[in-house]
Amino acid sequence: MLEARALRKTFGRTVALDGASAEIGDGEIVAITGASGSGKSTLLHCLAGIIRPESGEVRFDGRRVDTLDGADRTKLRRENFGVVFQFGRLVPELTAEENVALPLLFNRHGRRESLLAAQSWLERLDVIDCAGRRPGELSGGQLQRVAVARALVTGPRVVFADEPTGALDSLAGERVMGELVGTARAAGTTLVIVTHDNRVAAYADREIVLRDGTLAGVAV
Ligand SMILES: Nc1ncnc2c1ncn2[C@@H]1O[C@H](COP(=O)(O)OP(=O)(O)O)[C@@H](O)[C@H]1O
Numbered sequence: 257m258l259e260a261r262a263l264r265k266t267f268g269r270t271v272a273l274d275g276a277s278a279e280i281g282d283g284e285i286v287a288i289t290g291a292s293g294s295g296k297s298t299l300l301h302c303l304a305g306i307i308r309p310e311s312g313e314v315r316f317d318g319r320r321v322d323t324l325d326g327a328d329r330t331k332l333r334r335e336n337f338g339v340v341f342q343f344g345r346l347v348p349e350l351t352a353e354e355n356v357a358l359p360l361l362f363n364r365h366g367r368r369e370s371l372l373a374a375q376s377w378l379e380r381l382d383v384i385d386c387a388g389r390r391p392g393e394l395s396g397g398q399l400q401r402v403a404v405a406r407a408l409v410t411g412p413r414v415v416f417a418d419e420p421t422g423a424l425d426s427l428a429g430e431r432v433m434g435e436l437v438g439t440a441r442a443a444g445t446t447l448v449i450v451t452h453d454n455r456v457a458a459y460a461d462r463e464i465v466l467r468d469g470t471l472a473g474v475a476v
């Protein structure tokens with residue numbers, strides 16, 4: 257369903273991806289692991305159509321993603337993907353509930369309906385008390401939960417999560433992982449999680465291991 261073939265991506269003189277490939281099935285939960293700097297985030301961003309590789313191919317449902325222009329990749333993401341970025345990346349001017357409602361508003365849902373859906377996700381992730389606060393007033397853990405709610409609110413086909421528990425203590429991390437994985441399993445959502453935490457990788461069906469921007473192995 258998601259496929260990356262021989263991806264190469266450089267940032268100046270740094271080679272972030274050097275021939276990385278990955279294949280992810282419909283409804284599969286996959287962890288991308290590897291040392292810091294091995295290219296995990298870059299691979300995730302290429303799969304999600306956020307950045308384009310310099311060479312290689314990315315496909316979603318058989319269709320090329322990497323050849324689409326920015327507007328078409330944005331449209332593809334809004335309609336099919338949810339993304340939890342490494343440091344949350346919420347809009348600082350908006351409240352938590354407005355941040356979570358935003359993907360629905362972009363998809364032309366009504367304001368009231370979008371805010372209600374946002375509130376119910378904030379409740380599920382145990383941060384409903386943060387609904388009216390802006391990101392600057394939230395802790396790292398609260399930000400991460402709000403970011404997870406925002407990724408799930410549209411009921412996407414694929415959720416991409418970059419170190420979703422990085423800012424959480426282990427108990428809170430397990431709660432967030434449980435909600436992410438439980439939601440994905442119940443809805444048949446494909447879940448791609450970047451992590452360097454073995455306990456997080458243990459939730460996955462399969463592990464894709466990167467080393468120096470290339471595939472070092474696949475573990476079940
Ligand atoms: N926007 C960027 N600008 C410059 N270098 C980058 C950028 N993004 C990633 N890199 C570099 O590419 C390499 C891979 O980065 P990344 O994919 O973030 O690795 P990981 O997520 O595994 O830690 C690293 O050496 C990193 O410093």
Ligand SMILES: [Mg+2]
Nearest residue numbers: 296297298342
């Ligand atoms: Mg990273």
